[in-house]
Amino acid sequence: MPQGAFEELYEQLQRLYQEGDYPEALRLATGALEQYPDQRTSLDYWRMTMAARTGDTALTLQVLKQALERGQWYSELLLRRSPSFQPLQGNPKFEKLVSLNQGVAENEQKHAFPIFTLRPENRCRRGGPACPLLLGLHTNAGTVNSSLGFWRPAATAGWLVAAPQSSQAIWKDAYVWDDRETAEVEIQHHYATLSRNYAIDTAHTILAGHSMGGEIAIWLALRGSIEARGFLAIGPGGPYMDDLAEWEPLLRARTPRSLRGYVLVGEKDRSIPHDYIKKLVKQMNSAGIQCKLESLPEVAHDYTPAYDAAILLALKYLDA
Template sequence: MTEAAFRVLRAQVFALYNQHSYAAALALIEQQAPLFPQYESDLLFWRACLASTMGDQAGAIGWLQQAADRGLWYHERMLRDPDLDSVRGTEAFAQLQVLFQQRYAQAQAVATPQRRVWEPAGAVQGLLVALHGANGSIASDGDYWQPATAFGWRVAMLQSAQLWSPNRYHWADPAQALAELRQHLAELVPPPLTVIGGFSMGAALAVRAVLSGAVAVNRFLAVAPAIRPEQVEPLLAHADPHTRGYVVIGDLDSLSQPVQEWVVTLQQAGVPCEVEVCRGVNHDYPPDFTATVQRGLAFLAA
């Protein structure tokens, strides 16, 4: 099944979780898991969290142990999830933590930045550099950005070297993230019309990199950017006078209002920045993201 289908399942599971319907969420995962073998790591972790939340310590440890038996591991930040509090003090959990940390360290030691580039069929309009969100990858986010080639854009999907879980990555170390972004840009030799886009944590990196002047790019396309007004406002003093931004945010996203606030701040500072508020969308890509990208790139190319 595709990443888009998995995102639908995730939304359904999280909706049940938010309704405290933990048993129903677990049953849904059990029903759908055979359709998503490539997301086994996520599904086992969700099961462990749900079991722990329901007070089923044996079940929670069992799911984590199954992940260990499959050669999987989880970042220490994931293991701090409050949903695992019921098993946190157990010897079995402590042993799994040690094993997962060892596997993480081994995997992180050999992880390197990755990039995939898609070329347009005709003349190149510009370069779109895309950054995945936390717990993302080229595989998870690439299909959202690749269709921009149909509008004449060369698309470069970047993947962080910072591991979150097997085949999932994040940008939590800002210095390392910026260094990787700069290296990719140097190798891509960006044309004058270059846009840095991203989702969630990747969108926050795009906004920071462009507004701070840390990269020689003055266009950003931020989808569900995980960045707040107090983090954006200090960057304006360094912004290129020709900066333009396009922001996409769901009206159900917990960051919807703060994001719209800093967009207004940019506009008041003279930075052309449009915001597209997507109805009925939480912290995710909107359903018709290809049309959104087309609108955003048209605005940024003006």
């Protein structure tokens, strides 16, 4: 999810879209290109969709063509199913660009690393002393690197850290956990692979995640998708966090076990539902799951070293 100053712009774009002011949204997205060059792929998507909404097919095709020339790409699902692009389906020029886009996307994803590991030097090797395992899930619309800073302290403290990247791409460098059943299958596969290749203390596995990755970590832990000692959710957000009723079946059906939870939030994080997070932690404790909530002052959504000490404290609590 876009953060910081860009988040405010993103909220403006969403408001203009909901109000049907497509020309102003197009102007705003175009004007932001120089200020937010690292968000070019997202801004170009806004430009394409708003141009399409205003009937400017030529501009839509021009933005997509230039994006591909820069090495950007978008998921075929977005280009095929977005309502904004429906009038373009079958347009020969659009179809040619979609085909080129798919080739760029497939070529890049061939070289993507599905999981990144960190471990203490000369530790966690197969056949040697076992290490506790932290599985760290990245934020939505991000990559492994988007949230890797959160998990590094665990590796320095003796944990084997495994950070998988979702296979669900929306565009270049933007992978999501929207299909949680697919995410579950992938995490289970990664866990099985890690168990074969490393010495893992299976009684000390923590599911961790940032933002939507945090929501998925909680969901996987409650489902018992892998045998986890607990979960660590940092700034959790997503559809379940916005509708706490989604958690009730999982809390009722949870099999008795010593699962623990720890939720870390930044007081200045404007992107997450703080009140709902507090209510969820309370619900978990009422359901017999020991869950602690810690709020860090002067901290927002993205990683900063201010999180490090709190993360290590959380791991001690979860692994007690």
